[in-house]
Ligand SMILES: Cc1ncc(C[n+]2csc(CCOP(=O)(O)OP(=O)(O)O)c2C)c(N)n1
């Protein structure tokens with residue numbers, strides 16, 4: 001069998017249903033076999049779009065996302081998408097074509113050392129040098145991408161390998177001597193954690209993306225049902241615990257709620273669950289949770305003690321560890337703490353000025369209302385992302401998809417496309433900025449041609465708003481490079497792509513426009529002209545203690 | 555502080571680049587690196603000597619990340635621990651009729667082997683732990699060292 005045909009055989013055996021990508025000379029043999037395989041192919045209009053779509057598909061479904069690109073520029077165009085998935089530990093396998101093995105290293109046409117380039121942004125990567133190794137490598141790639149701490153894996157396949165004949169078949173198992181993630185937490189450590197919970201009077205659960213990845217939402221709810229410990233989540237974990245619950249504190253960190261940050265700072269037991277103490281969470285690290293004993297549950301030993309001291313480390317899969325913990329855990333005496341927290345929640349709610357121009361927060365609240373909180377929200381990066389995190393109430397995991405670690409503008413639209421492919425029956429909204437949307441706007445074509453009815457809500461402030469906010473607050477309003485003069489007419493642009501376009505310039509039009517968009521049968525873009533200089537509050541300036549939150553509205 | 559790290563890896567292409575990348579990405583300079591197959595030809599051992607530049611925590615993180623590399627099977631830090639280490643050097647020292655016998659005498663005391671002699675130089679092979687190597691280097695410098703080649707340190711755990 002030809003390598004290219006075997007490639008699809010392997011994917012089918014792996015259970016792959018869809019592949020996002022873009023062709024070129026070095027993958028033409030693979031594309032030649034495409035129609036003979038049951039795999040659905042979605043042609044994006046840029047390889048970055050393919051990588052983000054595979055990532056969005058993975059985040060929404062929990063399955064491994066797959067993308068493909070040609071050698072050279074095809075591969076380099078994937079790079080941002082791969083790095084995005086790597087920073088957020090998203091399971092993905094990226095395939096690239098490569099020049100024939102005999103030409104590697106010769107600066108051949110469209111040659112790039114994509115294995116070298118992606119080494120620091122993949123969990124692992126492969127250059128296939130023998131067609132007989134292709135099935136084993138593909139097996140390993142999927143195994144690595146989707147187990148342990150998940151992440152992207154790249155497989156680079158030279159053209160002659162795709163053309164070569166082999167009689168190898170897909171193996172049942174991958175065996176990698178140096179790879180054996182620890183799934184079960186050490187019982188002694190879990191006992192210690194249970195004991196600490198029993199003794200703590202001001203405990204808090206700080207939950208990150210690892211809880212989503214391991215499918216721990218249910219165990220987390222059980223733990224809270226048993227102990228009433230308040231929960232704050234990172235951007236990566238929004239929805240893993242219902243924000244409607246009285247002990248939910250929403251998001252913490254730089255643009256987190258005041259009550260989440262206060263609770264962290266006053267806690268005496270901080271239980272980090274699949275989170276990694278990112279600087280956007282901790283602020284000044286030496287002043288983070290100063291009174292707390294720290295417990296940390298994570299599948300990746302390198303996450304433990306990386307930037308904070310940890311008193312009770314538990315290496316293991318979050319879901320399994322919580323399950324084991326739930327068997328023995330007993331609640332502590334935390335009545336006064338819960339009272340304090342509910343007072344903070346009352347005193348410092350997320351709020352905004354509602355007079356005058358359209359407020360982005362209002363738009364998001366309305367999207368929440370009109371979708372019954374059942375939509376999948378993707379975001380671009382910037383203020384739009386933070387408002388989407390703050391003002392939509394998330395109640396389920398895998399419903400908020402956003403580039404957390406890398407902060408990639410241009411993520412939202414292709415990710416929405418991937419999510420819509422994974423969840424055809426759900427409403428998918430990309431909450432966008434006028435800057436970010438232009439980084440992958442070409443994917444509107446992909447949505448239109450594949451009948452993927454994603455909704456794009458541009459919070460159009462005419463600025464690279466988040467950068468402008470920093471310039472306003474810390475750089476004496478020197479708005480250098482952040483004024484988006486010459487933005488296109490987004491409505492016409494959407495229509496040119498064959499999508500629907502709606503412009504909203506007044507508050508009273510917001511709801512009717514959303515109604516129209518939700519009824520619209522295909523992809524649709526809404527250009528919300530929002531208050532141009534609206535800021536994201538609260539805010540902890542970079543590098544200071546998270547107790548020191550600035551706010552626009554007292 | 556200097557660390558001697560022994561890393562068992564799969565014997566595959568690209569592994570060295572992955573290992574080296576963890577150090578170079580943090581601006582750590584590798585002092586020496588020795589690689590060779592183990593009894594099992596599918597597995598190689600790397601012995602890496604590296605300075606932690608005053609951040610032992612970062613070194614600890616690097617070691618954890620080494621462990622995390624898919625092709626890495628085992629990582630041991632021999633620093634201050636129970637291990638024996640050796641390095642082999644080849645050194646070409648200038649000689650004259652006046653100095654030759656003194657050089658050969660030093661070589662004899664240090665159990666160095668003379669592996670090549672010419673009219674104006676002699677090549678010595680010396681094996682030993684760092685102290686011994688440094689000691690003989692100190693003694694030979696004043697005669698004029700034309701070339702020095704070192705294997706880098708290798709280390710093994712004591713039984
Ligand atoms: C690819 C990329 N380039 C630059 C940045 C830096 N950056 C962060 S937020 C931001 C502004 C985004 O503007 P817009 O999409 O209009 O969103 P807004 O903040 O106005 O809601 C920029 C430029 C980034 N995150 N990603």
Ligand SMILES: [Mg+2]
Nearest residue numbers: 433434463465
């Ligand atoms: Mg903007």
